[in-house]
Amino acid sequence: MPEIRPCALVPVYDHPTTVTGVCQRLERLGLPVILVDDGSGDACARVLDALHRQGHALVRHAINRGKGAALRSGLREAQRLGYTHALQVDADAQHDMQDLPSFLAALEAQPDTLFVGYPRYDDSVPRARLYGRYATHVWVWINTLSLAIRDTMCGIRVYPVAAVNRLLARHDCGDRMTFDTEILVRWHWAGHDLVNLPIKVHYPEDGVSHFALWRDNRQISLMHAKLFIGMLWRAPLLLRRRWRARRETTKATQRTNARSTHWSSMRERGTLGGMLLLVRLRRWLGRWPFRVVLWPVMLWYFLTHSTARQASTAYLKRLDPALTHRPARLFGQSFRHFLSFGDTLMDKVDAWSGQIARERLTGPGIDAFESAIAQQAGGLILVAHHGNLDVVNALTQRHPQLDLTVMLHTRNAGKFNELLESASGIGRPNVIEVSEITPGTAQRLARRIEAGGFIVIAADRVPLSSSRTRAVDFLGEPADFPEGPFHLAALLRCRTYYLSCIRDERRFVIDFIPLESAKALSRRDRHAWIGRCMQRYADTLAAQVRRAPLQWFNFFPFWGQDRESDVNPRSPDTDARYENRHDPR
Amino acid sequence: MSETLDLSLELKRMIIKTLELEDITPEDIDPEAPLFEEGLGLDSIDALEIGLMLQKHYGIKLDSEAEETRQHFASLNALKALVEAHRDH
Numbered sequence: 265m266p267e268i269r270p271c272a273l274v275p276v277y278d279h280p281t282t283v284t285g286v287c288q289r290l291e292r293l294g295l296p297v298i299l300v301d302d303g304s305g306d307a308c309a310r311v312l313d314a315l316h317r318q319g320h321a322l323v324r325h326a327i328n329r330g331k332g333a334a335l336r337s338g339l340r341e342a343q344r345l346g347y348t349h350a351l352q353v354d355a356d357a358q359h360d361m362q363d364l365p366s367f368l369a370a371l372e373a374q375p376d377t378l379f380v381g382y383p384r385y386d387d388s389v390p391r392a393r394l395y396g397r398y399a400t401h402v403w404v405w406i407n408t409l410s411l412a413i414r415d416t417m418c419g420i421r422v423y424p425v426a427a428v429n430r431l432l433a434r435h436d437c438g439d440r441m442t443f444d445t446e447i448l449v450r451w452h453w454a455g456h457d458l459v460n461l462p463i464k465v466h467y468p469e470d471g472v473s474h475f476a477l478w479r480d481n482r483q484i485s486l487m488h489a490k491l492f493i494g495m496l497w498r499a500p501l502l503l504r505r506r507w508r509a510r511r512e513t514t515k516a517t518q519r520t521n522a523r524s525t526h527w528s529s530m531r532e533r534g535t536l537g538g539m540l541l542l543v544r545l546r547r548w549l550g551r552w553p554f555r556v557v558l559w560p561v562m563l564w565y566f567l568t569h570s571t572a573r574q575a576s577t578a579y580l581k582r583l584d585p586a587l588t589h590r591p592a593r594l595f596g597q598s599f600r601h602f603l604s605f606g607d608t609l610m611d612k613v614d615a616w617s618g619q620i621a622r623e624r625l626t627g628p629g630i631d632a633f634e635s636a637i638a639q640q641a642g643g644l645i646l647v648a649h650h651g652n653l654d655v656v657n658a659l660t661q662r663h664p665q666l667d668l669t670v671m672l673h674t675r676n677a678g679k680f681n682e683l684l685e686s687a688s689g690i691g692r693p694n695v696i697e698v699s700e701i702t703p704g705t706a707q708r709l710a711r712r713i714e715a716g717g718f719i720v721i722a723a724d725r726v727p728l729s730s731s732r733t734r735a736v737d738f739l740g741e742p743a744d745f746p747e748g749p750f751h752l753a754a755l756l757r758c759r760t761y762y763l764s765c766i767r768d769e770r771r772f773v774i775d776f777i778p779l780e781s782a783k784a785l786s787r788r789d790r791h792a793w794i795g796r797c798m799q800r801y802a803d804t805l806a807a808q809v810r811r812a813p814l815q816w817f818n819f820f821p822f823w824g825q826d827r828e829s830d831v832n833p834r835s836p837d838t839d840a841r842y843e844n845r846h847d848p849r
Numbered sequence: 850m851s852e853t854l855d856l857s858l859e860l861k862r863m864i865i866k867t868l869e870l871e872d873i874t875p876e877d878i879d880p881e882a883p884l885f886e887e888g889l890g891l892d893s894i895d896a897l898e899i900g901l902m903l904q905k906h907y908g909i910k911l912d913s914e915a916e917e918t919r920q921h922f923a924s925l926n927a928l929k930a931l932v933e934a935h936r937d938h
Contacts, residue, residue, distance in 0.1 A: 700893075703900025703918050704911035710901055755897055787869040 268375055270349040270368060270422070271321075271342055275300045275334035279355040280308040286353060287315055289361040293368070295351065297321065300338040303328035321345065332443025336432055342425045348375070350428075354419035363420070363463045370461060371422050378428070378451055380413065381420035381463035400445060400484070402549075407491040408452045408502065414460040416445035427456065442487040449491050453498055489560045496561070551610065558606040566602045572819035576601045579822065582739055583813050597814075604814040608652050611767065615654040620772070625659055629763065629774035633659070636761070636776065637666050640716025643759035646749055646779065648724040648805050649817040651766040656774065667717030669709070671696050701748075706755065713758045720763070723749040723801055724818065734795065738802040739809065743823045745802060750794040757782045760797060762804045766812045777804055857929055864925075867902045868895055880925040896922055903928075909935050 272295040276283050283299070290297050298321040301312045316322040323337045335352065342350045349371050351364065367379050404416050428447070431454060437446040452458060495502070566573060576598045581587050587594040614620050636643075647653055660666055696705065709719055726733055726746045735742035753760045760779040765772050780797040809816050861875035864884075868891065878889060884899075885891045891899075899922065903909040909931065911918050921931045 700915065701897065702911070702913055702915045703896050703903075703922070704913035706897040706900050707904045707911055708913070710904065751894060755894065755901070 268349060268372060269347050270351060270371065271296045271298055271345070271347040273298050273300070273335065273338040273342060273350040273352050273423075274355050275302055275331055275338060275352075276304060276308065276312060276355040277302040277328060277331070277334070278304045278308045280304075280311045283308070283311060283355045284315065286355055287320060290353065290364075293361070293364055295368075296347075298323065298338050298341055298345070298347075298350070300334040300341075301325065302330070302334040330438075330440035330443075332437055332441075333439040335443060336436065339423060339425060339429055339432065343429055347425055350423045350425050352419060352421050352423065363461070366461060367420070367422050370459065374457065374459065376424055376427070377457040377459050378424060378448070379422040379459050379461055380415065380448060381418040382415040382460045383418050383465040384462050400488075403488040403491070404445060404449060407449050407488065407495040412452055412458060413448050416448045418463065418465075419444065420463050438483065438487060440483055442483050445484070446487055446491065449494075453494070453502065485556075489557060492557055493561055493564055551614070554610050554613065558610065559603070562602045562606040563599070566599050569819075571821075573598060573602075575819050575821050579816060579818075580813070582741070582823075583810065601814050601816075605817055605819070607767070608815070608817065611652050612654045615652070615657055620655055622659070622662070624771050625655070625765075625774055626768075626771050627773035627775055629765075629776035630659065633763070633774070633776040634663070636718075637663050641759060642713040642716045643718060643761055643781075644713070644749065644753045644756065645718050645720045645761045645763045646723040646753075646801055647720055647763050648722060648808075650724075650805065650809055651764050651812065651815045652772070653720075653763070653765050655765050655767075655772045656763065659774065667712055667715065669696055669712055669717065669719050671719060671721040701752065706752075709752070710756050713756055718761075719752075721749045721752070724805065734798055736795070736798045736802045738823070739806050741823045743802070745798055747794060747798070750797050750801075753780075753797065754782045754785055754790045754794055757785055759783065760801075762801060762808075764808050766808065766815055768812070775808065779804065856932060857925065860925060860928055860932065863902060863906065864899065867898055878925055880929070883924055884922060884928070899928075903932070907932055907935060 272290045272293075274283065274286060274290075274297060276299055287297050287299070297315075299312055299315060301309060301322060301324040303325045304312065312322060312324075321341060323341045325334065325337065339350055351367060353364075363381070367381075370379055371377070400417060401415065404413055428451070431447070431450060435446070435450050437443045437450065448458065577587075577594055580594060580597050580601065587597065611620070660668055696708070713719065723746060726744060732747040732751070733744040734747050735744050737743075738745075750760075759781045762775070762777040762779055764775045766775075767773075779800050780793065782793060782797075785793055857880060858875055861878045864870070864878070865873055865875065873889075882889070885896065896918075900911055900918070903911070911921070921927055
């Protein structure tokens with residue numbers, strides 16, 4: 265193991281009265297000091313010159329560039345001087361130096377770890393400041409999808425110099441107040457070790473803080489939004505890592521099969537942890553934090569996901585050909601389409617956390633559905649990625665006798681529901697996960713329908729495992745729909761229904777429309793019946809889509825023609841047509 | 850003995866009726882030959898249909914696991930063994 269050579273790193277911006285004392289105390293700990301003068305005024309600069317003459321290293325910015333820039337300069341200098349670790353200490357003497365030896369002892373044992381102080385406040389701390397920190401804590405928890413980092417604003421930490429400089433070469437983490445937080449989040453993302461150590465903090469009466477309220481708050485908000493997007497991007501990775509760590513600690517004996525590293529299982533896990541956090545946060549904080557973050561996130565998706573955007577504009581032009589000649593309006597509509605998807609995410613979170621009152625549900629579908637439940641009519645409910653079906657859950661709550669099973673193409677969906685249930689306290693419908701329907705599954709479904717139950721299945725997306733599709737006319741052009749759900753109805757010889765839930769201002773309009781019935785269907789007529797039922801489904805869907813065009817959430821080339829005209833038809837986003845989740849996430 | 854022969858014939862007739870295999874007679878079905886693909890040439894949807902038939906007529910509930918079902922559905926004799934085992938319970 266290479267020799268450990270720690271130093272102290274003190275960024276200074278106009279702390280003439282405290283910095284000398286800080287240096288003396290660090291010297292007593294046997295630490296060489298690197299001072300970074302971040303464009304201090306004359307009085308402080310003179311003090312720093314004097315300290316430099318006493319042998320402390322000094323890096324100087326001619327003008328004030330911010331704490332982040334100062335720390336980057338200092339860390340580079342530390343590496344140049346051959347130090348392996350840099351103990352960052354603020355120059356304003358807020359921290360109790362008694363705690364520092366514990367940092368030095370810790371780094372001896374774990375030289376690759378970044379140690380972060382978390383404050384134990386005494387009574388001198390201003391209350392408002394304490395609460396203000398919480399907003400950042402919550403953001404950091406969301407953005408790392410973990411509680412691994414206790415405090416990202418504490419100025420006491422030990423950086424492994426070389427590793428941190430490598431990270432900073434890729435992401436500078438901002439010049440000002442965002443640095444302290446962003447470097448820790450990125451360190452965590454990169455999979456490095458991080459340990460929290462307690463530290464006593466008191467606010468000196470003459471304390472000089474350089475927190476420029478408006479500028480810094482704006483930058484901090486931007487940083488959180490940026491990191492949020494970065495988190496969404498890395499969520500599968502972060503959660504897989506956590507899951508692995510947990511699995512190792514619990515020493516689960518069963519060897520995971522090769523499938524557990526497949527993207528589909530990862531992705532489910534990714535959304536799982538993230539959604540759970542969202543549900544909890546929705547309950548604690550209300551709706552506004554989501555609103556604040558969704559807008560920039562959807563803008564970012566809109567600007568960077570060209571396949572989804574092109575699919576959206578092609579779809580909108582199909583509904584309203586006049587848009588072809590009005591590119592600005594088309595662009596605006598398309599962004600509204602993306603925003604509408606963002607709203608749906610919020611509604612989903614609301615639905616999961618039980619925040620949607622029954623009074624907000626309306627439409628003829630309520631009575632129709634309720635009477636079908638009462639008659640125990642049973643059947644297959646074909647749904648689409650239009651509107652927001654999670655909201656219907658509020659309706660199904662009222663019917664304890666209702667036997668509703670949701671068929672999903674995702675694994676772990678059952679576990680996901682259990683978790684949601686424990687987070688929201690609301691029961692969820694049964695979920696059957698299908699990658700393929702076995703005779704045993706078909707038997708289960710038949711038993712449920714015979715007993716008057718309903719099976720919900722999406723019929724507008726072709727699952728990866730299936731190749732059975734049929735082109736039917738949809739909004740004026742043939743489009744491929746999966747045959748599977750219709751085959752299932754023919755096989756089970758049951759009724760089929762169309763269920764949708766469309767948002768209309770504050771209300772949710774529910775429709776429950778009977779389609780074809782396969783009762784007494786003979787095998788000979790099956791092929792024709794499936795075609796008829798598919799066309800009826802597509803027509804019903806088309807009518808609904810025309811009522812609420814922006815709630816269509818298939819952001820991929822839906823029609824064959826659109827797909828073929830693609831420059832790169834095999835791009836990952838286009839392949840999403842054949843997967844089971846294909847939102848612009 | 851005759852009872853198991855009857856069951857074999859019964860199952861053959863049931864399969865033909867369920868799957869509406871008009872041009873096939875019970876004699877055409879080799880009890881040892883595979884029912885699916887190369888043998889009788891049935892497909893995965895036919896398998897679901899046979900599963901439903903077994904539930905309806907014999908009250909047999911299959912496991913959702915595909916592999917186990919595949920063994921029960923390997924041939925007519927395998928299917929017969931499944932029905933017999935269920936009757937013994």
